[in-house]
Amino acid sequence: MVLDLLLIAVAITLDPLPIMAFVLVLSSYRGVWRGLAFILAWLACLVAVIALVLLFTGGQPPPPRSPPSTAALAAKLAIGVGLVLYGAHRRRVHRAPQAATEAKGRAKHASDPHGGTGRMSPWSAAALAVFLQPWGLVAAAATVVVRADLSHFASFAALFGFVLLATGSLLAAELYTVFAPEAAGVRLARLRSWLQEHQEPAIVVGCLVLGLWLTGNSIYQLTS
Structure with missing residues (x-):
């Protein structure tokens, strides 16, 4: 369970789309609060x-080969296959000419050189976080949390570590902005530009690696 949660948390925290959106939020009016x-x-x-998930399981993992356990593994397998197919699709699409997209991106950047989002309200920022949550990866984590046993401290530590790591990139950017706002503004803008240029390879690699892991791990547990 721990390794699965670790890999999923890393994939969540390195997802480029939420990071780019969060940089925009930080660059808005009173961005730290947003x-x-x-x-x-x-x-x-x-x-x-x-x-x-814990409410459903009662904090006790279902017995191996039981219907809930098999259903969780089947769901994890389906998510893994879905991630592989999605990554392959994004890779195939990314091979197409990107000149029009790049020109559009340059025009947008020219019209908004600071990349700001104006006077975004806290409620809008919160809604954006919910909208950009990588729900496919969160669903994959849910299929793993089914195996959490709350009678052991290690399960609490694993769940806490998952939440912390999955939020790590956002927390780092927030704290950096709080303690070094001028330097953070410049470097986060550079990070946003870099992510815009490399987001497709990052998404493709992340989906393929995590999807293959979840698929292989699920098949092994279903057949062993």
Whole structure:
């Protein structure tokens, strides 16, 4: 369970789309407070999913080969296959000429050189966090949390570590902005530009690697 949660948390925290959106939130009016609203909503989604799964299982993992256990593994297998197919699709699409997209991106950047989002409200920032939550990866985590045994401290530590790591990139950007706002503004803008240029390869690699792992791990557990 721990390794599965670790890999999924890394995939969530390195997802380029939420990071780029969060950088925009931080660059908005009173961005630190908007960023805090974004993070709280992001955390609320993760905690809510974990709580619902634990409420369903009662904090005790279902016995091996039982219908709930098999259903969780089947769901994890389906998500893994879905991620592989999605990554392959994105890779195939990314091979097409990107000149029009790049020109559009340059025009947008020219019209908004600072990449700001104006006077975004905290509620809008929170809604954006919910919208951009990588729900496919969160669903994959839910299929793993089914195996959590709350009678052992290690399960609590694994769940806490998952939530913390899945939010790690956002927390790092928020704290950086709080303690070094001028330097953070410049470097986060550079990070956003870099992510815009490399988001497709990152998404493709992340989906393929995690999808293959979830698929192989699920097949092994279903057949062993």
